[in-house]
Amino acid sequence: MAPGTGPVHEALAALPLVDHHCHGAVTADLSPEAFASLLTEGAAWPGVSPWDTPAGLAVRRHCAPLLDLPRHAPPEAYLDRRTALGHAEAGRRFLTAAGAEVFCVDTGYAPHPLTSPAELARAAGAAAFEVVRLEQLAEAVAARGVEPGEYAAVFRSAAEDAVRRPDVVAVKSVAAYRTGFALDPRRPADAEVTEAAARWLTAGGRLTDPVLVRHLLWTAVELGLPLQLHTGFGDADLRLHHADPALLTDWLRLTSGTVPVLLLHCWPYHRQAAYLSAVFEQVYLDVGLALHHTGPARCRAVLEEALEITPFRKLLYSSDAYGLAEFHHLGALCFRGALAGLLQDRVDADELTLSDALRIAAWTGRDNARRLYGPPVSEPASDPSGRPTRKV
Template sequence: MATPGPVHEALAELELVDHHCHGAVTADLAPDEFASLLTEGEAWPGVSPFDSPVGVAVRRHCAPLLDLPRHAPPADYVARRSALGWQDVNRRFLTAAGAAAFFVDTGYTAHPLTSPAELAAASGAVACEVVRLEQVAEAVAARGVEPDAYAAAFRTAAEEAVRRPGVVAVKSVAAYRTGFALDPTRPADAEVTEAARQWLAAGGRLADPVLIRHLLWTAVGLGLPLQLHTGFGDADLRLHLADPALLTDWLRLTSGTVPVLLLHCWPYHRQAAQLAAVFEQVYLDVGLALHHTGPARCRAVLEEALEVTPFRKMLYSSDAYGVAEFHHLGALCFRQGLADLLQDRVDADELSLRDALRIAAWTGRDNARRLYGPLVSAPARDPGGRPTRKV
């Protein structure tokens, strides 16, 4: 760990833009419910999620915000959380994240979660919406549509969704549904109609390769930044098919269109970095991996991701879901890990302090602000605490 210096001070004060996260639960959690939300897998008998890097990090870095000692035992932690109530717990962790804005994916609601407006009220920050396009497609199917009308109906529904107030981006979870080993070309109308006929007859979630290709090409035409889940996820994912390098041909075909944000990326963050280095429209983050590796290892993930990534191409996200601890822990890991590696480079005379402070501000806030536009009216501060223009 680097000796704390000016970069640590600057990142501690910087109001972040969390460009991809989810809501926090709106219910008090039983011990097993809380434990299950600490993991992308399951809470198996005899294997507690508290006995993992993220579980240890929660007890070390989140317990003090609940007025508990560091490393509080799991039973004490969960009991204190319940005693405070979910509203107070959410407020404490969301405000501790120190974010000026959260961009909230509203498309996954396996638990009752805060809406963007509720998250904004709890955090004192601005909360914008990220529209998940698979959910839009499935809503079109649920309403009923003829196969030859599906493509137009989906396009219309997606255009209506992105016109909602506060929407800043769209997202696809193609990595979960089919993986990225897809034909990169835009499917023909006849292909879409036939695929829609089969899907609408069978029902279920959207997982047809032709319709996923159609969804991705439709997303390009919407004009908003497109977020793509890549890499690390839950057991529903075939990890080798979530390697963003599989998107290379599609990225070549869509060059010059909309920004493509590769989310999470680990363990393919080096592949994502290469794509960001060679394709103008490609950006990345290492959200989710930050709090799952915890402060002990998040620097290594950030350092590997930044080996070749242009500094204007890396963004911050937490990908926090369910427990508000992850909104806070993601921000804490990002600040500490990035500050450590930048301060060490300053101390070794590999970076000037001025450059290090610019990289910190770009990555934590300004790259998102540049990509997503003049988002909101929350005040922002430069490293060092000087007020600057709106987020």
């Protein structure tokens, strides 16, 4: 059988995906410098172009043909063609090529103007739902003004209001960025929260107080929706060794039997995340972000390591695409090819039946997310206002 062919490849190529964690796409044409900056989680340094990375090479190889360019088109030709088409048309091509039927969109990080979930859905011909970032909500509460003794109740009320919206399917925390996960796992006492709120409200700035981050995580559990947690790989604002999900072990013991906890991205701690998913009922994971940053040449290795011990009902697909619609497409392309390749090889080696492989492919690409976030639908659903209903 030729590489990249077989019934598992065919099934995954045709499977409508649920991208359970991503961001919007840019809503303006980009300068060469701005485009290059979005190719990387780092920065463009003198003499080091973000195009000369696995992600940059993957864009030239796998995205250029969608802009009617030859494979491996040089960056200058790529950007000229993208600008000639315009950001809206280029975005539409990449988003539809991703083949996702649902996008779950984190709206809490937007240093660039981005599509809303509804705009992303229209461009993709799909449905989209919102993931509420809780740190942003807490900071909005502080910015409006609140007494330290009232902070906990006001934040809880704001969070409850946010998750009541019919298009919201999950909440997210970036505690990995703000404090790391080496936190006291216990729910903080009311007096601790008031004292910490007084310090923060006086000092201002981002939410980085460990007590208030603990309070935020416990509030998330009480909201009852799936909780997404950034872990592992991220930008330079992160201390990577503090983002190891294994540091959450004691907190996961205390929150057992509550809400699903979805460990996002995970690399290079995807094996630790896999362990947690194997021993805690509520833990799930993905390897989004690592997929397009390792590119088709190496994403299979990451996915295969994540699947060494992960129960097959515990792995989900995400792209974590931000800004460049190319990454919505590349995330899906890398995921389909990597998962199909490793499953087809196991079928060929008689380690899996074909029916087992097809079931695992559907679970991972779509059905695990549907089970966690809401009942399945075959068509994008909207209420009379045009917003999607709360079904994934």
